[in-house]
Amino acid sequence: MDLNLSAEERAFEAEVRDFIARELPQDIREKVRLDRHLERDDYMRWQKILGRKGWFTGAWPREHGGQAWSAMQTIIFNRIAGEMHCPELQVFGPAMVGPVIYTFGTPEQKAEHLPAIRDSSVWWCQxxxxxxxxxxLAALQTAAEDGGDHYIVNGQKIWTSFAHHADWMFCLVRTGREAKRQQGISFLLIDMKTPGVEVQPIRMMDGRHYLNAVFFNDARVPKRNLIGEEGRGWTYAKFLLEHERVENANLRFITQELQKLRRVASEVRSDGRRLADDLSFMAEVSAVEVQFKALEIGLLRTLSDMHAGAPAGPGKSSFIKIRGTEIAQRITELLVQASGPDALRYQPGPLFGHNDDALIGPAHALGPVASYLFCRAMTIYGGSTEVQKNIMAKHALGL
Known part of the structure; x- marks a missing residue:
């Protein structure tokens, strides 16, 4: 971003660069740089390093163990993390359920869960x-029946990201059948080791396993795991979704992929010249970079409002979600285009690191198609683009 940083912000920027250069494990850096598959241990190792520094929950208020990062510090950290090939952070804990717990949870819930989120010793799923x-979402049917000092949960969740890695789930369940559907929803914290919780993998067309179906069969969940009041889960869910949609700006991912796109364009030759010298192609790259700069400004405004105590608001967070996901999709399209026929080969051995198969073709062509296929889901998960536009029409335009 071409912004005038304060002396304090420049010092923070230098600290982030120095810390990542010193602490990010080289094997993880290379996996990210080369678009290789990351295992649970890869994510957790890096997140625990950040946790020891206090940066896994850097944006949290100090009273809850955070660093109280400003909006600009949050953007600086994510931009540099993208430039320096850091893994995507698993934000279900720090950016989603964590703020819900420290805002609406009981003292006992805060004491039990916030330390484990801060140091990344526990992985959460949604x-x-x-x-x-x-x-x-208000049509959900997973039911939590009153069982005395516990709930008996039955039903199914789907498209649950990394449930096979998760230790805990924050879950919306139906505890009532009121006329207005939103009034019968509650917010539960569920230990994934609970008997009756079953995780089934969903293998995606990019060949990777990150989504799951989760079944609940008479799973007994203590009532102490209820967040806030029974029947008010919709309120807490909306609070969480505003944070999630801001996370969907995909700042780190876009920064990394843009850097990669320019590198690939400088390496690939088309009709005897570098792709980077093709004015038509580079005009497409420049156009998406301009869109990204506008997104960064919008994100800075939204985060500034949130740090000042104002909610992100459904209109603002929906705008961030739409633009962030569409820009990410466009960049992956350009990477596939830049890689050309070399990107068509599916090479699971090198991609997943499961055997010693030799890589065929250039290294930069191994990952773009898998990333492109994954990013097709971006405009669906977290609330589809069509739904986000309806939210903006209602809340921003009054339609």
């Missing part, structure tokens, strides 16, 4: 979507 309740 139990929202169901087979009949995706963008229309």
């Amino acid at each position: 139990g929202y979507s169901e087979p009949g309740a995706g963008s229309d």
Whole structure:
């Protein structure tokens, strides 16, 4: 971003660069740089390093163990993390359920869960979507029946990212059948080791396993794991979704992919000249870079409002979500285009590191198609683009 940073912000920028250069494990850096598959241990090793520094939850208020990062510090950290090939952070804990717990949770819930989120010793997943309740989340049917000092949970969640890695799930369940569907929803914290919780993998067309179906069969969840009041889960869910959609700006990912795109364009030759010298192609690259700069400004404004105590608001967070996901998709399209026929080969051995198969073709062509296929889902998960536009029309334009 071409902004005038203060002396304090420049010092923070230098500190972030020095820390990442010194602390990011080289094997993880190379996996990210080369678009290789990351395992649970790869994410957790880096997140624990950040946790020891206090940076895994850098944006949290100091009273909850955070660093109280400013909006600009948050953007600086994510931009540099992208430039220096850091893994995408698993934000279900620090950016989603963490703020819900420290805002609405009991003292006991805060004491139990916030330290483990801060140091990344616990991996969380999100139990929202169901087979009949995706963008229309209020249609969810997973039920939590009163069992005395516990709930008996039955139902199914789907498209649950990294549930096979997760230790805990924050989950929306139906505890009532009121006329207004949102009034019967509650927010539960569920230990994934609970008997009756079953995780089934969903293998995606990019060949990777990151999504799952989760089944609940008479799973007994203590009532002490209820966040806030029974039947007010929709309120807490909306609070969380505003944070999630801001995370969907994909700042780190876009920064990394743009850097990669320019590197590939300088290496690939088309009709005897570098792709970087093709004015038509580079005009497409410049156009998406301009869109990204506008997104960064919008994100800075939104984060500044949130740090000042104002909610992100559904209109602002929806704008960030739409633009962030569409820009990420466009960059992956350009990377596939830049890699050309070399990107068509599916080489699971080198991609997943499961054997010693030799790489065929240039290294930069191994990952773009997998990233492109994954990014097709970006404009669906977290609330589809069509739904986000409806939210903006209602809240921003009053339609």
